[in-house]
Amino acid sequence: MPSSTPLDDRDDLAATSGRGGGLSPSAVGTGLLVALVGYASSVAVVIQGLSAVGADTGQITSALVAVGFSMGLAAILLATRQRKPISVAWTTPGMALLAATGPVAGGFPAAVGAFLTVAGLVMLTGLWTSLGRWIAAIPKPLANAMLAGILLKLCLAPFAAIQQAPGLGLLVLAVWAVVGRVNRLYAVPAAVAVALGAMALNPPVAGGLPADLWPGLTLVTPVFTWEALVGIALPLFVVTMASQNIPGLAVLATFGYTPRVPPLFLATGAFSALSAPFGAPTVNLAAITAAMCAGPDADPRPERRWQAAVVGGLGYIALAALAAVTATLVMRSPPILIEAVAGLALLGAFGGALLGAVQTEEERVPALVTLLVTASGLSFFGVGSAFWGLLFGGAMHALNRWNPRKAAR
Template sequence: MSPLSRIRAAAPPSTVAAALIAVTVGVTSAAAIVFTAARAAGADAREVSSWMLALGVGIAVTSAGLSLRYKAPVLTSWSTPGAALLATSLTGVSMEKAVGAFMFSAVLITLSGLTGWFARVMDRIPVPLASALLGGVLLDFGTGLFSQMGGSFAIAFPVFVLYLLARRLLPRYAVLVALGGGVVASVLTGGWHLERVRLSLAQPVFTAPEFDWKVLISVGVPLFVVTMASQNLPGVAVLRASGYEVPVSPVLTWTGAAQAVLAPFGAFGLNLAAITAAICTGDEAHPDRRRRYLAAVWAGFFYLCVGLLGATVASLLTAMPHALVLAVAGVGLLATIEASLASALSDLASREAAVVTFLATASGVTLLGIGSAFWGLLAGVLTSVIASVGRGRRAAAPAPVAVSDSASAPQPVAAASRTPEGA
């Protein structure tokens, strides 16, 4: 194989584009929250930059390492709900105690992987419910493509049209074509503000952890619960809905261990990605599902670049048109949303539970600091359990009989005469 062929095999354009879009979506949608959380703990500019470096390195190592190990697109990310939680709960908490809480949460995640209890829970979740959960998580991004046409039509509409045309003419590069067209459109409309970009490299800042039991209970435990329920749970659902049976326990063990090692430098939460992972697991990443793991490997590389550039990311976020990010994410997830809805509604017996899961997840409700992905799945499981009890009782009940005037013996009513449930 020639060197050029090897490069093409290792870096297919559609795969690299999917990775770049996934990282762009992940960073632009959550980096500001991470900065807010760091500031809440009293971090200065150097420490904020160190947080981004630690998170970037952690995501790069776990994404690339786990994806190469299991030959599946195992993309990790920082905990966005966790960052939102920290932004409100770290006020008045010293950086040393915050780091202690990060390490405590990491130990709990590692123990979840070593004991295997989380994997056992996930094994009992039906595929239609997992697919409905994925569809609900991604709904906002799908509708975001069209909602952006109201205020940024000149950017969102070209992205949509170019995607549709490329899907028919160059299906492997549809998202890449849409991204290129969106960049051109946003430049022509003056959407970019490159004067705000400042280039600077991040440096690690070590903070010795301090373990205060009050902070461990009030910050560490909620951080663990939110990360597991709002990130790892839908992250596993994304992989399984896409047909990747990756062993859950080792993945949790490695992400927890990586977080524990990098916590003194600011890695508050490392977990499976959900929305951005869906970009890497779909057909747009690569037509051969066995090669889509390369998208997660490249995403890890781009996250490493994000971490190294640290403070530069913040300035770039303010320069990039938000409409461009949402529009490209929307077209990149169209095929995944279609597949998840088709899978969710494929089984008549679990269709009601899947719809409940989808609607509750898409609602965005947050209760007790836990996001809608957890509550949507809980609502779907509850619906499925109650429905199965009802079906069991109907099956156990004696069949009704009808007595004819012409015969004294009872005849069972024809089952075909009843309308199938859910028709």
């Protein structure tokens, strides 16, 4: 169980004034590792999600540039201002949601409209504390079940890839398993490196790498549709809050850090709103990389660990320069291979969500209903299965809690 001395306002002042002083080499190393792991382990999920809702290669490149700057600048601002290791990331579960949702009425501009809506809702959460309490009040088994249902199809992809592309599929899976046996932290980045190498050596579409390797920004005029609002924005907001922001705060609390919450949501929401017109998905608090920044490996002294989050933010900005190459290679490769790498990156998240969904016996049936409806792809009125899964599971949850005797009084 990790432990550290909780930081209060006096710690903030001490860190600001330089006590404990100077740049921490271990924090710099951890921050660089955070950027590399955070980017390499889930960039395929982000690309797959954006592609599924209609983004072309240029728009995906633009989105990767904008989201890199957005989460980098947000991390630098929040960690510097609060002197706490506040790590910011893109919403990997949210991108998995997009991959499962598929095209919506209005195309990618409608998805961008949904991104802007989510950014506004996140900012509203920072201003209106009741909304944050409502999100936190969603039964955790149901939120976990919805996430597990979203991730299930992608997590099956690594094994489907073996049938469609046996050689490469087995190679990616073997590298992931062997490297994970030595150091689990490097397993997914190693699998991504093998897949990207194969894509570069044998691109299935003529043209190879783009002539202009410097990425550019593409402005996408947002379109607001009812289908995208209910089918993308609301589930994306719930997933972002339930599987990223709330766990991110919990991870920080585990290490003794209690940052001021409203500025976190206001900043991540504002940066998301500024970058969304360039196709960028929502940015939010990180959970896994937050544990890396907040842990003792970042620095033995808790008051200096915020530097790891700052360096991680700088790393994300630097990695934005790779957006054109990354997007081109991934978009010109077999879809099943992209999904396979994304599935490997999400196996841990799927396992955690599944465990959280079924471990409470009295909530098990509502959670399973939520999971199965979400995984089924059920869609009505253009609204995706994640929303209906939460609705059906919520109805089962309410039915289980209903007491006829109390209702008759």
